[in-house]
Amino acid sequence: MKKLTTQMELLKALAKRSESKILFLIIDGLGGLPLSEDGQTELEVAHTPNLDFLAKKGICGVMDPILPGITPGSGPAHLALFGYDPLHFVVGRGVLGALGVDFPLDQSDVVGRMNFATIDQAGRLTDRRAGRLSSEKGKELCSLLSQIKVKEVELFVVPVSEYRAALVLRGPDLSDRLSDSDPQTIGVPPLEVQSLGPEAQKTAHLVNEFIAQARELLSEQHPANMVLCRGFGKYRPFPSMEEVYKLKGAAIAAYPMYRGLARLVGMELIPTGKEVEEEFRALRDNFANYDFLFLHIKHTDSAGEDGDFQRKASLIEEVDQLLPQLAELNPDVLVVTGDHSTPIPLKAHSWHPVPILLTSRWVRPDRVERFNERECLYGGLGRFPATYLMPLALAHALRLKKYGA
Amino acid sequence: MKKLTTQMELLKALAKRSESKILFLIIDGLGGLPLSEDGQTELEVAHTPNLDFLAKKGICGVMDPILPGITPGSGPAHLALFGYDPLHFVVGRGVLGALGVDFPLDQSDVVGRMNFATIDQAGRLTDRRAGRLSSEKGKELCSLLSQIKVKEVELFVVPVSEYRAALVLRGPDLSDRLSDSDPQTIGVPPLEVQSLGPEAQKTAHLVNEFIAQARELLSEQHPANMVLCRGFGKYRPFPSMEEVYKLKGAAIAAYPMYRGLARLVGMELIPTGKEVEEEFRALRDNFANYDFLFLHIKHTDSAGEDGDFQRKASLIEEVDQLLPQLAELNPDVLVVTGDHSTPIPLKAHSWHPVPILLTSRWVRPDRVERFNERECLYGGLGRFPATYLMPLALAHALRLKKYGA
Numbered sequence: 001m002k003k004l005t006t007q008m009e010l011l012k013a014l015a016k017r018s019e020s021k022i023l024f025l026i027i028d029g030l031g032g033l034p035l036s037e038d039g040q041t042e043l044e045v046a047h048t049p050n051l052d053f054l055a056k057k058g059i060c061g062v063m064d065p066i067l068p069g070i071t072p073g074s075g076p077a078h079l080a081l082f083g084y085d086p087l088h089f090v091v092g093r094g095v096l097g098a099l100g101v102d103f104p105l106d107q108s109d110v111v112g113r114m115n116f117a118t119i120d121q122a123g124r125l126t127d128r129r130a131g132r133l134s135s136e137k138g139k140e141l142c143s144l145l146s147q148i149k150v151k152e153v154e155l156f157v158v159p160v161s162e163y164r165a166a167l168v169l170r171g172p173d174l175s176d177r178l179s180d181s182d183p184q185t186i187g188v189p190p191l192e193v194q195s196l197g198p199e200a201q202k203t204a205h206l207v208n209e210f211i212a213q214a215r216e217l218l219s220e221q222h223p224a225n226m227v228l229c230r231g232f233g234k235y236r237p238f239p240s241m242e243e244v245y246k247l248k249g250a251a252i253a254a255y256p257m258y259r260g261l262a263r264l265v266g267m268e269l270i271p272t273g274k275e276v277e278e279e280f281r282a283l284r285d286n287f288a289n290y291d292f293l294f295l296h297i298k299h300t301d302s303a304g305e306d307g308d309f310q311r312k313a314s315l316i317e318e319v320d321q322l323l324p325q326l327a328e329l330n331p332d333v334l335v336v337t338g339d340h341s342t343p344i345p346l347k348a349h350s351w352h353p354v355p356i357l358l359t360s361r362w363v364r365p366d367r368v369e370r371f372n373e374r375e376c377l378y379g380g381l382g383r384f385p386a387t388y389l390m391p392l393a394l395a396h397a398l399r400l401k402k403y404g405a
Numbered sequence: 406m407k408k409l410t411t412q413m414e415l416l417k418a419l420a421k422r423s424e425s426k427i428l429f430l431i432i433d434g435l436g437g438l439p440l441s442e443d444g445q446t447e448l449e450v451a452h453t454p455n456l457d458f459l460a461k462k463g464i465c466g467v468m469d470p471i472l473p474g475i476t477p478g479s480g481p482a483h484l485a486l487f488g489y490d491p492l493h494f495v496v497g498r499g500v501l502g503a504l505g506v507d508f509p510l511d512q513s514d515v516v517g518r519m520n521f522a523t524i525d526q527a528g529r530l531t532d533r534r535a536g537r538l539s540s541e542k543g544k545e546l547c548s549l550l551s552q553i554k555v556k557e558v559e560l561f562v563v564p565v566s567e568y569r570a571a572l573v574l575r576g577p578d579l580s581d582r583l584s585d586s587d588p589q590t591i592g593v594p595p596l597e598v599q600s601l602g603p604e605a606q607k608t609a610h611l612v613n614e615f616i617a618q619a620r621e622l623l624s625e626q627h628p629a630n631m632v633l634c635r636g637f638g639k640y641r642p643f644p645s646m647e648e649v650y651k652l653k654g655a656a657i658a659a660y661p662m663y664r665g666l667a668r669l670v671g672m673e674l675i676p677t678g679k680e681v682e683e684e685f686r687a688l689r690d691n692f693a694n695y696d697f698l699f700l701h702i703k704h705t706d707s708a709g710e711d712g713d714f715q716r717k718a719s720l721i722e723e724v725d726q727l728l729p730q731l732a733e734l735n736p737d738v739l740v741v742t743g744d745h746s747t748p749i750p751l752k753a754h755s756w757h758p759v760p761i762l763l764t765s766r767w768v769r770p771d772r773v774e775r776f777n778e779r780e781c782l783y784g785g786l787g788r789f790p791a792t793y794l795m796p797l798a799l800a801h802a803l804r805l806k807k808y809g810a
Binding site for chain 1: 411412415419462767769770771772783785786787788789793795796797798799800801805806807808809810
């Protein structure tokens with residue numbers, strides 16, 4: 001079990017049970033950049049009367065997911081939102097995928113993220129995602145690879161979604177100090193997995209053995225005729241939100257990685273479809289049963305990574321139109337923010353701070369009247385590290401005792 | 406070698422090579438205070454169309470050099486700008502002077518900053534800078550003092566500039582745990598150098614022996630008839646900007662202490678004259694050869710310490726007029742800021758935060774339209790510790806990989 005940070009120790013000492021409810025609406029990749037010097041961001045362009053109403057009613061600000069200037073992956077960015085210092089709580093992508101599809105991990109398991117991929121006759125990568133395989137085909141190929149046997153260890157090839165899978169090694173003396181076989185680019189052959197310390201030599205050998213057999217088994221398949229592995233790690237349980245914050249939490253998230261993250265911090269996973277409306281419905285149906293609810297919207301980030309300004313703006317408007325459904329649930333604290341920015345011109349995650357709004361009976365009002373990057377700069381929450389969000393939410397839900405006499 | 410801070414470890418793991426260029430224009434002592442309650446600062450009074458243009462185009466904020474309320478010396482203030490936590494990376498003033506004039510220091514050397522000074526017949530200080538001696542005279546007197554011999558150790562008396570020198574002791578069993586002989590005031594005699602621990606008794610004795618002989622040798626000189634020593638330290642190499650940030654850096658700085666600082670963090674030193682125009686020319690001539698360039702303007706701080714409002718405002722205007730020369734070089738990231746404030750009414754460094762502007766293709770715009778203390782308060786960078794400047798600059802130069810999956 002990872003140790004608590006100083007902030008978590010403090011919150012654990014101060015947290016108290018209550019009937020109050022906290023709701024986080026996380027719009028993935030929310031923050032942006034204008035397309036031109038005098039232009040507006042997608043959030044500024046989008047027509048968002050409901051977000052603006054909440055911004056006016058609540059308190060706003062901007063958050064740095066990790067540190068100023070640091071661009072986060074989705075894993076560390078979400079951990080920060082839940083109050084888990086992402087420089088302290090480190091977790092591999094394979095572990096998140098496996099947890100996200102409910103695979104029962106052991107603490108000695110070594111887990112890597114696995115992609116199905118395409119190589120040409122010379123063995124060079126031509127597609128790192130095998131044409132974004134269907135989930136059905138992905139499952140079928142994972143079954144095929146489950147035949148593979150290597151010495152001494154049990155192997156599990158766990159389908160995650162589409163071309164994504166997790167490779168789990170279970171057995172004695174395994175180490176996760178392994179390099180990636182995924183070169184993160186095309187036109188070159190996959191890499192050998194290397195041990196990053198002498199204790200990992202055996203594991204590296206076994207993974208390479210698995211990859212060789214997988215290549216053999218997939219040789220007649222197309223486009224998925226190869227696998228790529230990366231992000232090896234062991235599963236180390238994190239302290240739960242229940243333990244630290246005394247919150248019974250639930251996650252409504254369609255994508256396995258986010259479900260894995262939520263499970264890692266002790267939330268229950270609510271079944272949901274992939275559409276925003278389906279997620280909102282799942283939230284409404286389960287709102288009464290939890291103290292803390294995390295609703296994750298993925299599509300906005302994907303639109304940002306595709307560089308599609310109009311689609312991202314439209315998706316933000318779609319969320320905005322559904323917002324009154326959340327307000328009707330009347331949570332004691334409602335937070336709307338992103339995990340990180342995904343600006344259209346960068347087509348990637350970025351370091352830019354993320355706008356946030358928080359409503360509660362107990363907010364001290366500021367002057368912000370619209371929810372966007374520029375307005376939120378002048379909000380009452382100022383600019384702050386994302387790990388402060390949880391204590392702010394708990395406080396506004398009257399779930400923290402006084403510190404000291 | 407000093408250990409890396411957590412932030413540096415992170416940046417070292419994320420930094421990547423690139424063709425992009427980062428330029429820091431550091432206007433020493435930039436921030437100020439109004440002379441009267443309703444007045445304006447020197448930066449507000451100065452006519453600065455080019456700085457204002459960049460402020461409008463870029464993103465602004467204010468920085469705390471060390472911590473809110475802490476007034477920094479120039480050494481720690483510059484270390485913070487370069488991302489070196491000044492509470493962790495401590496360096497003596499003597500070491501900086503010696504490095505700034507290219508004296509080849511060893512790691513066991515003990516180095517103190519030395520001033521030529523004036524004492525009266527009763528031995529009381531009348532001028533701590535000996536009438537601001539010329540550099541030529543300073544050199545001559547340093548040669549004179551180089552005759553001094555003390556037991557067991559080699560002595561070097563290194564001219565730095567004007568009345569400033571460095572005293573270097575090289576030999577076995579030396580310690581830098583020494584008090585200053587400079588009482589930092591006039592009307593009193595210089596102090597005995599004391600050992601601050603038993604291991605420094607021998608070194609204290611040797612330094613006092615040197616000072617006694619120097620006083621003897623200088624007795625016929627006027628006004629430089631005495632020496633004052635302070636800021637003893639050993640030279641401990643710092644991790645370089647190349648090692649931590651993968652940046653090939655160069656410094657254009659006329660004054661030895663700033664050159665010493667730049668060398669300490671691994672920058673190359675570009676030869677330059679002392680005038681601002683000469684520095685700008687040196688920058689233009691060398692811009693193509695480096696990833697990171699640091700241009701240091703000294704005169705603004707001196708005007709502040711002299712309490713000369715008009716001169717400081719004029720010097721700011723002079724820099725402003727030369728600014729288009731920097732813009733023409735088209736750096737990927739341009740930062741204009743100071744190392745600390747030097748307000749006219751205080752005639753000294755102060756703790757007030759320093760205005761900063763940053764331009765880059767990738768800044769998220771804010772509403773600041775003028776570059777001064779009051780406007781920058783409302784900039785998109787907010788108020789932040791100066792050690793965050795390097796990660797922000799690297800990010801805007803697209804020189805950092807994503808953290809985590």
